[in-house]
Amino acid sequence: DQQVKQNSPSLSVQEGRISILNCDYTNSMFDYFLWYKKYPAEGPTFLISISSIKDKNEDGRFTVFLNKSAKHLSLHIVPSQPGDSAVYFCAASDSGNTGKLIFGQGTTLQVKP
């Protein structure tokens, strides 16, 4: 049972444009959501997070939106840069369950110069 789903395995965007990565979840107990970026041969790097009491969190070029009713979150990167090319994972946490992270399958983002 995949509780966190990233339905787009890959995304290609032109440099300078917006990248939108999507994530859906099924467990209504999740109350915290995170995005990680992973380059080949490296561990995932924490990018940005959002609590379920918010619907938006912004950090520089990165903004995460949360739609609780739809159980959907998205990561917006604007403007996209070639260095953003990586695999992006969304993850969800249930604070009442030792804070374990459940990860989606990942989306490979390619930003073309």
Place this chain on the structure above:
Amino acid sequence: SAVISQKPSRDICQRGTSLTIQCQVDSQVTMMFWYRQQPGQSLTLIATANQGSEATYESGFVIDKFPISRPNLTFSTLTVSNMSPEDSSIYLCSLRLGPHEQFFGPGTRLTVL
């Protein structure tokens, strides 16, 4: 954040052998975790490494196959026992510094022949 190192960074092993992966952190942390990322898959939590007590394993993972040690607050090991080609994965340790965010080591890429 913290500096997390893993040894070895990669290894190629024969079927039926065991490999111990080390995770070292530059500061004391209470919660450390071990994940597996099989080829083309998401990150899956193997277990939570508790200092001074036995690890807590997730469904589908057992201590006999993945024994974990946590002798102090800066170090943990994961052993992959009696390996088969299906164990070929990237193994990652992580730690939790805040209520939710986890930070990952660089990973150990294991290939079992």
